Amino acid sequence: MYAKRSLAVALVATLAVLIGQVEVARAEPGVSCEVLEIKATQAATPSIPDSLKKLAKKLKRPPLSSWNFFELLSSSTHAMSKLVPKAVPLSTGAAELLVRDIDRASGKRPRIALGVTMNDGAGRRVVDTKASIDAADYFAVGYSTSDNSGHLIAVSCK
Amino acid sequence: MAALDPHFTDVELMEFLDGELDGARERQLETALASPATAAPLAARLAGLREVGELVRGHLELATDAHEARLRSMWSEIDKQLDLGSAPATSTTPARAPSAAGARRGLLGWFQRYRSHVLTGMVSAGAVAAVAIALRPAPTSERGLVATTLPAAGSAAPTPVAVVPVPVPVSLPRVAPVIESVDVPSGSSMVFTIEDDDGSTAVVWVTPDDTVEGL
Numbered sequence: 001m002y003a004k005r006s007l008a009v010a011l012v013a014t015l016a017v018l019i020g021q022v023e024v025a026r027a028e029p030g031v032s033c034e035v036l037e038i039k040a041t042q043a044a045t046p047s048i049p050d051s052l053k054k055l056a057k058k059l060k061r062p063p064l065s066s067w068n069f070f071e072l073l074s075s076s077t078h079a080m081s082k083l084v085p086k087a088v089p090l091s092t093g094a095a096e097l098l099v100r101d102i103d104r105a106s107g108k109r110p111r112i113a114l115g116v117t118m119n120d121g122a123g124r125r126v127v128d129t130k131a132s133i134d135a136a137d138y139f140a141v142g143y144s145t146s147d148n149s150g151h152l153i154a155v156s157c158k
Numbered sequence: 159m160a161a162l163d164p165h166f167t168d169v170e171l172m173e174f175l176d177g178e179l180d181g182a183r184e185r186q187l188e189t190a191l192a193s194p195a196t197a198a199p200l201a202a203r204l205a206g207l208r209e210v211g212e213l214v215r216g217h218l219e220l221a222t223d224a225h226e227a228r229l230r231s232m233w234s235e236i237d238k239q240l241d242l243g244s245a246p247a248t249s250t251t252p253a254r255a256p257s258a259a260g261a262r263r264g265l266l267g268w269f270q271r272y273r274s275h276v277l278t279g280m281v282s283a284g285a286v287a288a289v290a291i292a293l294r295p296a297p298t299s300e301r302g303l304v305a306t307t308l309p310a311a312g313s314a315a316p317t318p319v320a321v322v323p324v325p326v327p328v329s330l331p332r333v334a335p336v337i338e339s340v341d342v343p344s345g346s347s348m349v350f351t352i353e354d355d356d357g358s359t360a361v362v363w364v365t366p367d368d369t370v371e372g373l
Contacts, residue, residue, distance in 0.1 A: 108330055109330050146368070
């Protein structure tokens, strides 16, 4: 009797742990994507805010060095599942992300195939692009506006 | 009591009536009862003793009957007390819901009764968890997971986002970004790659038809 009860309890506990492992395994294919919305303008005094420090080197190189004053308009992080599009609201316009594939080949950095669309403030589609980038690298998509400034998003997934 | 017959006492006669008189005296008494000289008085004494015995037994039976009703009521009271002690209480007062303290005692009691089973299960679960942790792929990233969520544009509060771990092995060589397609409905596009010590960053830049050249 004791042995049977002990075996039953052990089986239940083991199943609970294994189910937990299965849930973790199911969550692995997803990635977390950060989206930074940036406004680029030309000003008398150059400025890159602290919130964009991690992009400062890139913002000082051509072609983005055409501007010298950068503002972080919005920042968001999204849990992405493969082939599930995610709408990203922006302060001006909107964007949509799609993780098309995640390649986790051994001996390489995870490679993420991304789809990015961007609409302007009037709701018009500006660009629809697809790219493959290493995990944690940035992918920037932007457009020029009529006031000679730039509006871009920088996407990084890991 | 003086013996009416010098040869047999009343006790001997009572033992004779009860069949308990020893063999020699019993045979002497039977001989005396058979003798015409002594039979009559002995028979009279035996008859008297038999009658007295019946009276005593009758009196005792009557006394037993008289006390039986009281004994019966006493046993029924004892039975009730025993039932109250073993069976769930059948009080005439309204039943109350089990209190939290009672539930806690019950829970503690359950754990005490099945402590060994629970411990066995916990040990088994721990062993399975240890095996699962030992067999999972080793972490290859020095980078932390995304742990903060900044407010999205137009929203006041941060949106909860599940943190999904993806190992990023920093020691492995980087691969340059690849732009697979660029679709611009109205305007022109350029693709750049910015190289720095953090790696390569691809930039897709669009100049809409209705804007002044910005780059």
